[in-house]
Amino acid sequence: MTGRFTTIRDPRSFQSAILIALLAYGAAMLDFEIRPAVALAIGVSALGWQFGFAKLWGLSRFDPRSAVISALSLCLLLRTTSLTTALLAAFLAIGSKFVLRHRGKHWFNPTAFGLAGVLLLRDDAWVSAGQWGTAPWLALALVGMGSLIVRRAERSDVTWAFLGSYLALLLTRSWWLGDPLAVPLHALQSGALLIFAFFMISDPRTTPDSRVGRITFGCLVAATALFARYWLYQTNGLIWSLVICSLLIPSIDRVFPGRRYRWRSASQTTAHGGNVDEAQADLGALLPGLRPTS
Amino acid sequence: MKRKLIWALYFLVFALRADGADAFCGFYVAKADTKIFNRASQVVLVRDEDRTVLTMANDFQGDLREFAMVVPVPTFIEREQIHVGDKAIIDHLDAYTAPRLVEYFDEDPCAPRPVFAFQSRMAAGSIAESRRASALGVTIEASYTVGEYDILILSAEQSGGLETWLKENGYRIPEGASEVLGSYIKQQMRFFVARVNLDEQSKLGFSYLRPLQVAYESPRFTLPIRLGTVNANGPQELFVYALTRKGRVETTNYRTVKLPTGMDVPTYVKTEFGDFYRAMFDTQTRREDGPVVFVEYAWDMNWCDPCAADPLSEQELRELGVFWLGEASPAKQIAPRPPGAARDVFVTRLHVRYDAERFPDDLVFQQTGDRSNFQGRYVLRHPWRGESSCEQAEAYRRGLPARLEREAQTLASLTDWDIEQIRKKLDLEQPPEESKQWWERLWKD
Numbered sequence: 001m002t003g004r005f006t007t008i009r010d011p012r013s014f015q016s017a018i019l020i021a022l023l024a025y026g027a028a029m030l031d032f033e034i035r036p037a038v039a040l041a042i043g044v045s046a047l048g049w050q051f052g053f054a055k056l057w058g059l060s061r062f063d064p065r066s067a068v069i070s071a072l073s074l075c076l077l078l079r080t081t082s083l084t085t086a087l088l089a090a091f092l093a094i095g096s097k098f099v100l101r102h103r104g105k106h107w108f109n110p111t112a113f114g115l116a117g118v119l120l121l122r123d124d125a126w127v128s129a130g131q132w133g134t135a136p137w138l139a140l141a142l143v144g145m146g147s148l149i150v151r152r153a154e155r156s157d158v159t160w161a162f163l164g165s166y167l168a169l170l171l172t173r174s175w176w177l178g179d180p181l182a183v184p185l186h187a188l189q190s191g192a193l194l195i196f197a198f199f200m201i202s203d204p205r206t207t208p209d210s211r212v213g214r215i216t217f218g219c220l221v222a223a224t225a226l227f228a229r230y231w232l233y234q235t236n237g238l239i240w241s242l243v244i245c246s247l248l249i250p251s252i253d254r255v256f257p258g259r260r261y262r263w264r265s266a267s268q269t270t271a272h273g274g275n276v277d278e279a280q281a282d283l284g285a286l287l288p289g290l291r292p293t294s
Numbered sequence: 295m296k297r298k299l300i301w302a303l304y305f306l307v308f309a310l311r312a313d314g315a316d317a318f319c320g321f322y323v324a325k326a327d328t329k330i331f332n333r334a335s336q337v338v339l340v341r342d343e344d345r346t347v348l349t350m351a352n353d354f355q356g357d358l359r360e361f362a363m364v365v366p367v368p369t370f371i372e373r374e375q376i377h378v379g380d381k382a383i384i385d386h387l388d389a390y391t392a393p394r395l396v397e398y399f400d401e402d403p404c405a406p407r408p409v410f411a412f413q414s415r416m417a418a419g420s421i422a423e424s425r426r427a428s429a430l431g432v433t434i435e436a437s438y439t440v441g442e443y444d445i446l447i448l449s450a451e452q453s454g455g456l457e458t459w460l461k462e463n464g465y466r467i468p469e470g471a472s473e474v475l476g477s478y479i480k481q482q483m484r485f486f487v488a489r490v491n492l493d494e495q496s497k498l499g500f501s502y503l504r505p506l507q508v509a510y511e512s513p514r515f516t517l518p519i520r521l522g523t524v525n526a527n528g529p530q531e532l533f534v535y536a537l538t539r540k541g542r543v544e545t546t547n548y549r550t551v552k553l554p555t556g557m558d559v560p561t562y563v564k565t566e567f568g569d570f571y572r573a574m575f576d577t578q579t580r581r582e583d584g585p586v587v588f589v590e591y592a593w594d595m596n597w598c599d600p601c602a603a604d605p606l607s608e609q610e611l612r613e614l615g616v617f618w619l620g621e622a623s624p625a626k627q628i629a630p631r632p633p634g635a636a637r638d639v640f641v642t643r644l645h646v647r648y649d650a651e652r653f654p655d656d657l658v659f660q661q662t663g664d665r666s667n668f669q670g671r672y673v674l675r676h677p678w679r680g681e682s683s684c685e686q687a688e689a690y691r692r693g694l695p696a697r698l699e700r701e702a703q704t705l706a707s708l709t710d711w712d713i714e715q716i717r718k719k720l721d722l723e724q725p726p727e728e729s730k731q732w733w734e735r736l737w738k739d
Binding site for chain 1: 453473476477480481512513514515516540541544545546547548549550551552583584585586650651654655658660661662663664665666
């Protein structure tokens with residue numbers, strides 16, 4: 001009974017449901033061009049590599065949940081016409097969390113790494129940040145849903161630090177330029193920004209361990225993203241910023257040490273036939289983990 | 295003192311006017327290109343990596359002494375980076391990318407044979423001046439005469455000085471422009487200021503202003519539209535033709551949406567396609583929940599199907615600034631080629647109706663890897679009116695009113711035109727039984 005309860009309460013199921021809802025909304029209402037073959041390729045590749053790496057790393061059980069989340073996130077963000085690109089993105093996302101590790105923690109947010117990889121390596125990959133539009137109600141819905149997850153994950157600090165500093169910097173820039181308020185508000189009303197804030201940067205397994213570290217990290221990502229956007233004129237400033245700033249996390253953890261985030265469901269899973277290593281390796285959830293209350 | 299009307303970036307005022315008709319494949323349908331929109335402007339953006347060639351077409355009809363254009367540009371512009379283009383090429387590009395009608399004729403149901411399709415088109419200073427400038431913090435970085443234009447490249451330290459300088463030099467600056475100018479100054483933008491040199495204009499003998507082209511290298515892939523919203527003369531139409539190597543272009547700070555396409559509409563639309571297109575665009579813009587940029591055409595420049603006009607020749611493309619194409623001999627004309635032929639140019643036609651309220655910020659673009667083709671295409675199906683009688687013919691005749699009603703409803707939904715008026719034009723006084731809801735057929739009262 002407890003096992004089933006754990007599964008239902010598993011944060012990743014909830015996260016998957018939200019991502020599916022966003023995908024459906026995007027495809028139906030916002031003309032997202034999600035090609036079925038590409039989505040399928042991402043899904044199959046992500047699950048396949050999760051399975052493959054789990055075997056290779058000698059994990060006793062294959063747990064698809066975090067791979068499903070990575071796959072859904074890639075479907076949501078990555079646009080491509082090429083199956084090769086889709087397969088590569090999923091490989092990079094899943095591979096990164098097994099291979100690119102530092103002190104037992106994976107270095108990059110898998111989705112951000114997969115995206116950055118194909119944006120760099122392939123000509124036919126892009127992210128349609130503008131497709132979310134600025135419809136305020138959508139923004140509100142996303143804030144509501146996102147904050148719910150983040151609060152329950154007790155890691156909302158990184159999101160708020162990011163959003164707060166992003167807002168402050170954007171307003172400062174506008175004030176300095178003498179722009180009307182409508183200009184920074186337009187930039188803030190972006191659905192893509194909120195999705196990034198609530199669903200990407202807040203990944204508990206990649207953020208710094210201490211609160212001070214996470215706040216520093218959130219501010220750093222915001223500043224780098226705005227620098228990339230307004231000084232370097234990079235389209236995908238948020239993604240580049242997250243990947244680049246992630247390289248600094250070990251240093252941030254050294255300066256501001258803290259308690260390592262543990263997926264509490266690990267002990268529960270173990271109690272029901274799972275394996276601690278597997279639970280620890282299965283860190284790839286894009287979204288922050290909810291802690292099932294025991 | 296001369297008073298010049300500032301045409302803050304690309305804002306051409308087109309009078310609504312009837313266009314000449316031309317035939318295509320023996321069938322005249324309609325022509326309604328960008329000129330059917332009031333206050334429309336056309337911009338061609340050629341972009342690859344950090345290189346941009348910007349062509350601004352204007353169709354200014356007033357007193358040429360009143361014409362002036364101020365365009366924020368991200369870099370200093372040398373004389374060789376400016377060129378005066380050929381309006382005919384932009385008209386060709388407009389025709390090639392315009393939404394189009396396709397006509398089909400139903401065959402005799404009693405004697406089925408392959409559908410024969412006809413395509414139709416909707417084609418569719420002085421030292422003193424310099425001193426005064428520097429006293430105001432304005433630097434005249436360069437001054438050129440190119441074709442019929444006198445061009446200044448200005449940089450400024452603050453918007454107040456620039457505004458004063460422009461006013462002192464006879465430019466009429468709209469209220470509110472100062473803060474926008476200030477924002478561009480702080481973003482390290484220069485100002486490309488063009489006005490007509492009447493002597494050169496009369497020597498050249500053109501009766502219209504030719505498009506101005508500027509080539510520059512900058513990571514910025516944007517179109518500064520903010521100055522154009524200052525005038526507040528209501529929303530403005532902008533057509534952007536993006537020519538790239540990789541694929542479709544979209545905006546990253548506004549939604550890019552494809553125009554509804556592929557619908558069957560009543561055949562009478564043939565004679566009023568311009569009205570249809572405008573009404574449809576009005577309706578779609580109104581229905582969108584926020585600011586959107588519409589894609590009207592996205593296609594590999596090598597071919598078209600159906601063709602509203604032939605693809606542009608290599609020479610025309612180079613004139614527009616497609617710098618990556620090899621040197622072409624002037625006589626070489628590229629005929630329409632089948633898919634797969636290698637000429638690395640992809641065209642995206644974007645259409646945006648903007649105002650300050652909905653579009654507070656400049657348009658920021660990105661190239662995507664999407665090379666899939668899209669066109670605004672509307673289908674006319676001419677009913678078969680033959681005399682044959684067979685079972686299929688009877689079934690065809692029975693089904694026809696329902697089909698016409700569906701076409702009427704599609705038209706009404708696309709354009710918000712009154713369905714009753716459409717039915718009248720189609721001689722569909724009452725919707726046919728088949729197309730009624732089941733409850734409408736249940737109770738006849």
